[in-house]
Amino acid sequence: MLQEINDDNFDQVVLSKSKKPIIVDFWAPWCAPCRALYGVLEDVLTEYHTKILVFKLNVDNNPKTSSKYGIRSIPTLIFFKNGEKQDVHIGMASKEDIRKKLDSLIIIQ
DSSP: OOEEOOTTTHHHHHSSOOSSOEEEEEEOTTOHHHHHHHHHHHHHHHHTTTTOEEEEEETTTOHHHHHHTTOOSSSEEEEEETTEEEEEEESOOOHHHHHHHHHHHHHTO
16 A cells, blocks of 8 residues: 655655655546556555555645645656655556666666
8 A cells, every 4th residue: 555645744754865766656636647557556566565665645735845846747756766856757657667767776776
């Protein structure tokens, strides 16, 4: 299950220089592609459960973080490593798209 984060705990959770790559899914409940992406992210998390962390941030409820990262379209996935933004994917993503980005982040650990 994907964990929810918010403006208040984003820095502590995501920018904490975790040794594991982190995906943050910027989404909203009214967004159909966001709901479809949820299943893909759960599958990826199941597959990579010991190697990554995945969090969801509702853009409607968390404007500070959404604005900070320039979120203008959802779903948007931002990939972080060691507290630094590494990559961005805007729109629906396949499991293979996400795997490629994660594999490159895991390799360079």
